[in-house]
Amino acid sequence: MKDDETYRQRAEILKALAHPTRLWMVDRLAQGEECVCQFVEAAGVDFSTISKHLAVLKRVGIVEDERRGKQVFYRLQAPCVVGFFHCVDAVLREETTSECALCQQREETNELA
Amino acid sequence: MKDDETYRQRAEILKALAHPTRLWMVDRLAQGEECVCQFVEAAGVDFSTISKHLAVLKRVGIVEDERRGKQVFYRLQAPCVVGFFHCVDAVLREETTSECALCQQREETNELA
DNA sequence: CCATTATTTGGCTAAATCGCCAATAGTTGG
DNA sequence: CCAACTATTGGCGATTTAGCCAAATAATGG
Numbered sequence: 001m002k003d004d005e006t007y008r009q010r011a012e013i014l015k016a017l018a019h020p021t022r023l024w025m026v027d028r029l030a031q032g033e034e035c036v037c038q039f040v041e042a043a044g045v046d047f048s049t050i051s052k053h054l055a056v057l058k059r060v061g062i063v064e065d066e067r068r069g070k071q072v073f074y075r076l077q078a079p080c081v082v083g084f085f086h087c088v089d090a091v092l093r094e095e096t097t098s099e100c101a102l103c104q105q106r107e108e109t110n111e112l113a
Numbered sequence: 114m115k116d117d118e119t120y121r122q123r124a125e126i127l128k129a130l131a132h133p134t135r136l137w138m139v140d141r142l143a144q145g146e147e148c149v150c151q152f153v154e155a156a157g158v159d160f161s162t163i164s165k166h167l168a169v170l171k172r173v174g175i176v177e178d179e180r181r182g183k184q185v186f187y188r189l190q191a192p193c194v195v196g197f198f199h200c201v202d203a204v205l206r207e208e209t210t211s212e213c214a215l216c217q218q219r220e221e222t223n224e225l226a
Numbered sequence: 227c228c229a230t231t232a233t234t235t236g237g238c239t240a241a242a243t244c245g246c247c248a249a250t251a252g253t254t255g256g
Numbered sequence: 257c258c259a260a261c262t263a264t265t266g267g268c269g270a271t272t273t274a275g276c277c278a279a280a281t282a283a284t285g286g
Binding site for chain 2: 024078092
């Protein structure tokens with residue numbers, strides 16, 4: 001089942017998250033919606049760059065957008081992705097079994113996939 | 114804090130996971146260690162391809178390897194990453210708030226980053 | 227040690243990604 | 257409708273990634 005469609009789809013979502021700027025944007029959106037121009041100002045990069053990053057996140061369903069007047073506001077459609085970071089950071093700190101909430105949860109349910 | 118080192122490191126880990134073959138390998142390793150040749154046989158791709166994918170996972174600390182005789186065995190060093198899949202699948206199914214264990218957990222702790 | 231098996235590494239080309247610039251499109255206010 | 261503001265899209269060069277092949281490295285058994 002190596003070329004299972006499921007793995008391809010999961011990879012799409014992880015790939016969409018796997019960029020520093022996009023992770024930064026997700027982090028900000030965890031505290032509430034924000035419009036494109038706010039990201040541009042805070043990041044100091046080109047408008048088109050931010051817009052494309054947001055399009056990547058939108059394409060896989062992590063964020064959704066809403067136009068209000070001239071501005072387009074983005075918010076998290078899948079806020080659970082923020083929970084990833086706990087586990088990612090656990091990997092970074094090499095706390096790979098004890099302190100990661102995900103690990104604990106997994107051991108409880110013993111559900112592997 | 115757009116160019117924060119933390120975001121760069123998190124992105125490295127997610128990027129390492131963001132490939133169908135590597136996700137498939139992590140899934141297999143969740144059930145126990147496996148040697149390179151087992152992956153090669155099951156995946157039907159080149160030995161060097163599998164080896165390089167495993168190197169990517171090893172580089173960021175998701176797996177570790179151990180040579181035993183002629184073979185090199187890999188096992189999960191950060192088994193918590195398997196927990197990601199629950200959440201990724203929740204995004205895929207658009208069950209973005211209610212059924213994702215991560216979301217529930219997050220709402221409980223109210224810890225966002 | 228020599229042949230065999232198991233794995234990694236280097237090299238190559240094709241494809242994808244990134245970030246900028248320029249051009250285009252949607253919205254609002256005069 | 258035109259000018260201004262906000263955002264998206266297209267396109268370009270530079271960098272990265274993927275997967276194959278061939279060559280190099282590691283371990284074992286004659």
